[in-house]
Amino acid sequence: MAGGAFKSVLHGRPPNDLDLFAATDPGRQALLDILQQNGAIILQDNKPYQTILSWHGQRVELAYSTQYQTLSERLAQFDLDLSAVGVEYDDGRLHPEIHPVARESLVSGEVLLIKPLKNWKYVLATLERMRRYARELDLVLPKAEINYIWSIFEDQPLEMQRGMIERFRLVGRDTQAIQKEAECRIHP
Helix, strand or coil: CECCHHHHHHHCCCCCEEEECCCCHHHHHHHHHHHHHCCCEEEEEECCCEEEEEECCEEEEEECCCCCCCHHHHHCCCCEHHHCEEEEEECCEEEEEECHHHHHHHHHCECCECCCCCCHHHHHHHHHHHHHHHHHHCCECCHHHHHHHHHHHHCCCHHHHHHHHHHHHHHCCCHHHHHHHHHHHCCC
């Protein structure tokens, strides 16, 4: 398990969702079967990203990707510091892990990016999450981090910029403000 659930715990709130990842396709199917056998109901199959379930009132998101064998490999694919926290089940034990940038963020009181961004095509969603995390945890959102996000967007050709806005519409929560800001930054 990795992601924003740990950010919620830091804030003293119950998590919005639990993000689960499996190391293999058979492991993913076994986890999905166990969840369903224990009362989880599939709400949406959002291919290629995740299966979304409801389990005792808790939203659970089970990622499709099984290409990373360890939690360290998985966390290395995250772009946002406070999401790069997780716990791995291995050989009957739980092993926690916190990305070094997440530790730095907690010490500095800032929302930081893990650079270079691995998921740069979703940079607008990352910006939305950064703003939400800063607001929820009363952390500073450094201008340099915001500028970094916008530089990635602005450096793209027009077609890619439009594709980034469309991706954001599909995965973002608070899409209108950021979408409008992105549209103002599109190359003429």
